[in-house]
Amino acid sequence: MSEISEKMRSAVVESREWYMAAYAPEGVPTSDHLKLRTVKISLALDSIPEQHVILETLFISLDPYLRSRMTGREDGLYSPQYNLNEVVSAFGVGRVLRSRDSNYGEGDIVISPFIPVAEYFVLPSQALIRKIDADAGIPLPEYISTLGIPGFAAWVGIQVVAEPIKPGSNVFISAAAGAVGMYAGQLAKLKGCRVVGSTGSDEKVRLIKEEFGYDDAFNYHTETDYDAALSKYFPNGIDVYLDNVGGEMLEAVLNHVNQHAKIPLCGMISGYNKVWTEREGVRNLLNLIGKDVKMQGFMVGSYLDRFGDFAKEMESHLKERKINSKLKIYNGIDKFLESLRSLFTSSNIGKVVIQVK
Amino acid sequence: MSEISEKMRSAVVESREWYMAAYAPEGVPTSDHLKLRTVKISLALDSIPEQHVILETLFISLDPYLRSRMTGREDGLYSPQYNLNEVVSAFGVGRVLRSRDSNYGEGDIVISPFIPVAEYFVLPSQALIRKIDADAGIPLPEYISTLGIPGFAAWVGIQVVAEPIKPGSNVFISAAAGAVGMYAGQLAKLKGCRVVGSTGSDEKVRLIKEEFGYDDAFNYHTETDYDAALSKYFPNGIDVYLDNVGGEMLEAVLNHVNQHAKIPLCGMISGYNKVWTEREGVRNLLNLIGKDVKMQGFMVGSYLDRFGDFAKEMESHLKERKINSKLKIYNGIDKFLESLRSLFTSSNIGKVVIQVK
Incomplete structure (x- = not known):
């Protein structure tokens, strides 16, 4: 998993992505507001600027606050609104496919609060907050749940x-x-x-x-x-x-x-x-x-200054099996709207996640 | 002012006092709820138990929270309700007329959160929280306003x-x-x-x-x-x-x-x-x-553990004339109902006080 094939290195891939077609001031967002489209992404290294990476999305975190970014108005959480016609983003886990930042190599697993709800995408590397040791024995979705x-x-x-x-x-x-x-x-x-x-x-x-x-x-x-x-x-x-x-x-x-x-x-x-x-x-x-x-x-x-204290305590609880996690995993990027809506219907248990790959 | 006359020492005085005749669950209390009556108080020392004092009231502090003690129900401030037919009380300043507590002498000026809204009364000395130095140059009402x-x-x-x-x-x-x-x-x-x-x-x-x-x-x-x-x-x-x-x-x-x-x-x-x-x-x-x-x-x-810090700072501001006080003084115990009602009508400026004596 740590390297991409030679063929992929210059490929142009199709990527499905969700974008904000219209704001939803009230009610649960529908397919009138969030739409799926397919774009083409070049995986060629010279297609991206310095200090950027090309990622593929592995897991996306569905959290209720995302709703507040879809209203088109200030709603009390003061989260920045998604721009109309632009792809929406969320906390998530991705894999680096190509990198023009020496801190990140191909195959690195990374976390970002700005993972586009898309299959592939180009991101400035400063949007990445953490590189994960994939061999640490912690399942990847835990990084956006227990440790997210x-x-x-x-x-x-x-x-x-x-x-x-x-x-x-x-x-x-x-x-x-x-x-x-x-x-x-x-x-x-x-x-x-x-x-x-x-x-x-x-x-x-x-x-x-x-x-x-x-x-x-x-x-x-x-x-x-x-x-x-x-x-x-x-x-x-x-x-x-x-x-x-x-x-x-x-x-x-x-x-x-x-x-x-x-x-x-x-x-x-x-x-x-x-x-x-x-x-x-x-x-x-x-x-x-x-x-x-x-x-x-x-x-x-x-409270990001306390994130280290938190991660230390929670990783210790995880290793000692003192904390249980229940995840509701939706498979495939096409499930974004369905999984988002599920947050508001009492239907879910535990953490809602989309497994993209 | 520090001594009472020989004649008073065994006198029986008339004292007007306000009592709770009926609770007022809603609206501003009226004379249906608070009534004035006259009782007789003996000033003879042997008329009171040990660790008690006979006081005359000098000033009574009118504060909005008193309203919450007249509803007959829990209202959110959780202040104890006045008992029906018993005299109501408030923060105030009194003068000790007779004392069976060696910590208090005749003529002492004292503060208590439990000063009955009455002209004369008998109080357990443990209800007194502070003895005032009347020569400190601070007007007495300030002890229930700036310092109250x-x-x-x-x-x-x-x-x-x-x-x-x-x-x-x-x-x-x-x-x-x-x-x-x-x-x-x-x-x-x-x-x-x-x-x-x-x-x-x-x-x-x-x-x-x-x-x-x-x-x-x-x-x-x-x-x-x-x-x-x-x-x-x-x-x-x-x-x-x-x-x-x-x-x-x-x-x-x-x-x-x-x-x-x-x-x-x-x-x-x-x-x-x-x-x-x-x-x-x-x-x-x-x-x-x-x-x-x-x-x-x-x-x-x-926050009574911080009262000392507060008093030190405020007395210093008072002495340096850095804090202005505006008092609305009602004269006479008969003004209790009127002064209480004034708290709820935007009519007052500053601290509302009754000067009883």
Whole structure:
């Protein structure tokens, strides 16, 4: 795998790629907004500028924040919008086919937050953030899952924003079977906390208890009185709430927080498909005062100075098999739209990934 | 003033006191809820138990949080409710008339968070938190204003919750002519910030600029498009928002926060007279994530370990005349209801106090 054939070295290959045809201000994006097209990419070394590489995509990370780059407006995450008619990009794993940067050789496996959702492409080498040792014994998709955005987001929430989390804390995690939730719950358990999660199906309730070690969990589609559910699962109140959904669940949590509770805000998926004025308002923020509660939003990109600490801890957990990962792998670049939409329908378990090659 | 007359030593005096006749779940409390009655208090030393004192009230501090003790339900501040038919209490200054605690002598001026809203009363001496040097040159009401709850709340918000505030920060303060606002704005100016406030009348706009040194201010009754107002007054965004009002203004602020902004939540007076489900919901909390914003509620009672640092700094500012105080003094215990109601009508400027004696 570390070398490409002589024939490929000057080939022109067909590459399928997804581009933003129209912004989707509301609702889940459809084929009206995201379209697949085929372009031709020359693999000849002299076809690319200095400090560029030609990559082929191996894995693409599907994360809910991508939705916020498709609205055509500021939506609260302030992510830069994809340009119309340009290929969309995401966190991913690629293989270097040709390189005009001496730091990267043919066959290198690399990570970038700017992997185009395409089969082949040319990228400035400064967009690559890490070269992977493919012989380290860690499956490649783990680099965009346990060791990627969701693992890092879980770690920042639990270990940094929660200051770090204290053993014995009563911890609630929403979207608990999602990519961030599965890691956050396991990290909190490793820190000696009692952890309860909410998720969207009975199957996922069972899974997060059995495979991710949650002490308890509930299905928010069947236990629809969130206030009653939280009374039941948190008789001693909530010390830490890692919020992935916002809206009504956040409001319910605020009626159950203990003094000095911490609420790391990781995502608010309940609102991503609505303009902000149509989102559910949280009416009981006064509780933050009465209980001395800290609520803090975070973008993982703002904590890159801690990435080394995170990677060291998580790689150690991985090697000691203390962290389980559940991946939902879609095969083929053509599955991008389907896999993106699946993030918003409670249908997935764990980390959603596209295996391109 | 330091001794009471021989005749008084065994007198029985009449004392007017306010008691909670009925809870007021919504709206501003009226004479249906708070009533004045006259009781008799013996000033004879042997009429009180050991470790008790007989006080006469000098000044009572009127603070919006008192409202939350009159609802008969949990409202988010979680303050203990006044008992029905019992006298209400507040932060205040009193004079010791008789004492069965060797730490307190007749004539001592004392501070307590549990001063009954009454002319005379018997109190356990452990409810007293501080003895004042009446010759220190600081007017007595300042001990419940600059050096009391509002000064301390402003200091905790600016110096602790804002971590502390950084010079050059763009600072917004709501209810800026209120007791907390006037101190918070001045403290932020002393720290080298640019400070803008919102308040409820043109007179108060002028006052906070001229007397409290705010760089700018606006009247939220006339500039009712808060979003437009904040665009105008904060062309470079908001770094710190000390929130005293909550609701619609908080929501508007969240559309103008800069990255890593801090939002100390001190109070949410816009909601105090409503049950929480009727309060205005904040729909754009997602902005906290996109801009890495910390929003943190605080009760001053949770920061008493910092009171010494606060008092030292504020007394120094007071002596150097770097902090101005504006007090609205109501005369006579019979003004309690009127002065309480004034907190919710935009009619007051600065700290509201009752001078009882």
